Amino acid sequence: MSFYSDIHARVIRAIDALSEAGGIARGLDLSRVAVEPPRDPAHGDVSTNAAMILARPAGQNPRALAEALVAQLAGDPDLAEVSVAGPGFINMRLRPGYIRQQLADLLIAGPDYGRIPPHDAAPVNVEYVSANPTGPLHAAHARGAVVGDVLARLLAFAGYRVTKEYYTNDAGAQVDTLARSAFLRYREALGEDIGEIPPGLYPGDYLVPVGRALVERYGDSLRDRDEAEWLPLVRSFTIDAMMALIREDLEALGITHDVIASERALVESGAVDAAYRALEEQGLIYIGTLDPPKGKAPEDWEPRPQTLFRATRFGDDVDRPLKKSDGSWTYFANDIAYHYDKFRRGSPVLIDVLGADHGGYVKRMQAAVTAISRGEARLDVKICQIVRLLDGGQPVRMSKRAGNFITLRDVIDAVGKDAVRYMMISRRNDQTMDFDFQQVREQSRENPVFYVQYAHARACSVLRHAAAEFPHISQAPADLAAADLDPLDDPADLAMILRLASWPRAVETAAAAHEPHRLAFFLYDLASEFHTLWNKGRDESHLRFLVQGEDRKTRARLALVAGVRSVLAIGMGLIGVTPVEEM
RNA sequence: GUCCCCGUAGCUCAGCAGGAUAGAGCAACGGAUUCCUAAUCCGUAGGCCGUGGGUUCGAAUCCCGCCGGGGACGCCA
Numbered sequence: 001m002s003f004y005s006d007i008h009a010r011v012i013r014a015i016d017a018l019s020e021a022g023g024i025a026r027g028l029d030l031s032r033v034a035v036e037p038p039r040d041p042a043h044g045d046v047s048t049n050a051a052m053i054l055a056r057p058a059g060q061n062p063r064a065l066a067e068a069l070v071a072q073l074a075g076d077p078d079l080a081e082v083s084v085a086g087p088g089f090i091n092m093r094l095r096p097g098y099i100r101q102q103l104a105d106l107l108i109a110g111p112d113y114g115r116i117p118p119h120d121a122a123p124v125n126v127e128y129v130s131a132n133p134t135g136p137l138h139a140a141h142a143r144g145a146v147v148g149d150v151l152a153r154l155l156a157f158a159g160y161r162v163t164k165e166y167y168t169n170d171a172g173a174q175v176d177t178l179a180r181s182a183f184l185r186y187r188e189a190l191g192e193d194i195g196e197i198p199p200g201l202y203p204g205d206y207l208v209p210v211g212r213a214l215v216e217r218y219g220d221s222l223r224d225r226d227e228a229e230w231l232p233l234v235r236s237f238t239i240d241a242m243m244a245l246i247r248e249d250l251e252a253l254g255i256t257h258d259v260i261a262s263e264r265a266l267v268e269s270g271a272v273d274a275a276y277r278a279l280e281e282q283g284l285i286y287i288g289t290l291d292p293p294k295g296k297a298p299e300d301w302e303p304r305p306q307t308l309f310r311a312t313r314f315g316d317d318v319d320r321p322l323k324k325s326d327g328s329w330t331y332f333a334n335d336i337a338y339h340y341d342k343f344r345r346g347s348p349v350l351i352d353v354l355g356a357d358h359g360g361y362v363k364r365m366q367a368a369v370t371a372i373s374r375g376e377a378r379l380d381v382k383i384c385q386i387v388r389l390l391d392g393g394q395p396v397r398m399s400k401r402a403g404n405f406i407t408l409r410d411v412i413d414a415v416g417k418d419a420v421r422y423m424m425i426s427r428r429n430d431q432t433m434d435f436d437f438q439q440v441r442e443q444s445r446e447n448p449v450f451y452v453q454y455a456h457a458r459a460c461s462v463l464r465h466a467a468a469e470f471p472h473i474s475q476a477p478a479d480l481a482a483a484d485l486d487p488l489d490d491p492a493d494l495a496m497i498l499r500l501a502s503w504p505r506a507v508e509t510a511a512a513a514h515e516p517h518r519l520a521f522f523l524y525d526l527a528s529e530f531h532t533l534w535n536k537g538r539d540e541s542h543l544r545f546l547v548q549g550e551d552r553k554t555r556a557r558l559a560l561v562a563g564v565r566s567v568l569a570i571g572m573g574l575i576g577v578t579p580v581e582e583m
Numbered sequence: 584g585u586c587c588c589c590g591u592a593g594c595u596c597a598g599c600a601g602g603a604u605a606g607a608g609c610a611a612c613g614g615a616u617u618c619c620u621a622a623u624c625c626g627u628a629g630g631c632c633g634u635g636g637g638u639u640c641g642a643a644u645c646c647c648g649c650c651g652g653g654g655a656c657g658c659c660a
Contacts, residue, residue, distance in 0.1 A: 036599080038603085039602085039603065039604095039605085039606095049602070052602075052640090052641095055640090056640095085603065086603035087602070087603070087640070088602095088640095089602080091603095132660065169660055171660095172659080172660050173659080173660080174659085174660060263660095290657055292657080293584085293585080293656050293657075294656090301657080304657080304658075306657075306658075308657095317585065317586055317656090318585090318656095320657085321657055324658040325657095325658045328658095330657090330658070330659090330660095331659070331660050334660095335660095356588080356653080356654055356655085357654070357655070358654095358655085359586085359587045359654055360586065360655035360656055361655080362587070363587080383587080383588070383654090385588070385589080385653080386653075386654080426596090427595095428596090428597085430587095430588055430589075431588090431596080432589075432652095432653070434595075442622095443622050444623095445609085445623080446608075446609065448608085450622075451622090451623095454620085454622065454623080457620080458619085458623085462619050462620095463619095464619095465619050469619090505599090506599090509600095510599085512600095513599075513600090515599085517597095518599075521596095521597060521598095521607090524597095524608090525597095525607080528607080528608095531623055531624065532623090532624065532625085534620090534623075534624080535615085535621085535623060535625075536624085538616080538618075538621090538624080539624095539625090541618085544619065561619090582620095583622075
């Protein structure tokens, strides 16, 4: 539990005491009372808006109410100073002993510091990557893959039940094209000269081994059969091969999913028909004709009556077709069934991590989820904006020649898994991002991956030196936690501990907001503060971590370094970046 | 034409459920290396938070209009 929650509880108690004493009305809504870090640390260690929130319902002046609350809080032995500021903020300064206790607590918690035990919040399903199984992942998939994965890890750490899911679009026309492309490679593997790959088929080299594998599996038995006969076989075989490829790429990024869902299986199970009926029962299906889209005017547009879902009733701009002109389901219809399936498997909170090109898809899918779950499920869509690939500030040339794209594997090979993961999570998802190969390889503060890893390595370095020079000082967390921490009395020390102690709050708020990028910023700030503290020891010897002949002091300062190392490692673990011990 | 996202320091970005004098990094300028990794750190300078209204005790944050950039727009997935 975060010390903010602890102080929050004390503030609530103070409010209760005040209402007991008749100072304010009972039963006021306290849900918006917050205990937070003040904007400016000079104001104090923690701050609450309680008086400002309660002033209006209590019919009192915020500052007067604040004064009354201060009187209640003043007796708290852990609070060194409580004061009213500005429009009615209550600022509190914590006693050093209370702050040091936070360090002891976090050392004892070890790798679980900030972890929230499983609670009864609604289970969450995070769907991410879900690339079409028509080839290896390319660079553009990296962002969504990392955002989804870190979000899932974060939610699990924050006590939510999480399912990590990948939706395989193995039912559409694309996979038929894939099968035909693979069949061509199969004939090639049988010795035929296939010449140029015809336009419309996938030309990528990655299908060559699939062709050979098809020969191993089927010999030449497929060659002279009708397409209707070989297509299902080749399609299924090739999809499996592509998914194996994709899984390898993801594993290279440290990503695994709990569920790989299949669109084809879903359709064949009749789930789409069931979803359709569920909407129909609610009177949300009708036959109608849509207006042509303005501005873009497709040449082949002709008005046609269609089977439509009343998405407009749930906030969408137009009603959406569920059936194609040939009577088969649209992709949207299948996707409704898929989201319904996720909901029925037990996740009322659905998160889709999608690329920027899916922005126009959000409203209709949210409408569908709300409709089909009768308001019980909620869909949050994280749209990941474009990543521009640069090298030394210059755009990386992507050849127009089909099949020649930068793969995810290329990127990992160039800069490493850690850099890819950190960079992809270091921006808000809805902000476009530059990914510069040169910057990410740099070993300087400009490269946040390096900067954070360096802080961890530095902390490890101190602990290594300490083990050699102070062999009699145990570095076991329990021993460091039990040490006399009073020598940590410099404002910089206490500020460092408060930074560490705000980690649980960072986890909690980032998880609640579904914003994993905050972890990257937290780690960067933490690393920065540690580098600063380190360098302070150069000017002021009493701030050095290892002090010969002063075991008591050294032990306390080692506890601080161990705390920094621990929190850095936990955070890097969630992001999926290796906490390197030496650089 | 409609919808979505973005617009904060010269550049790249934070700003957590509206709150107290708006924060980092880079670039610029000036400093710190007998000592735990100077791959780091310290200091200076730099902003009518795109713009015009509105909501209220209070707006970078919420609402509306406009401007600029990006993305999407039956029967593709």
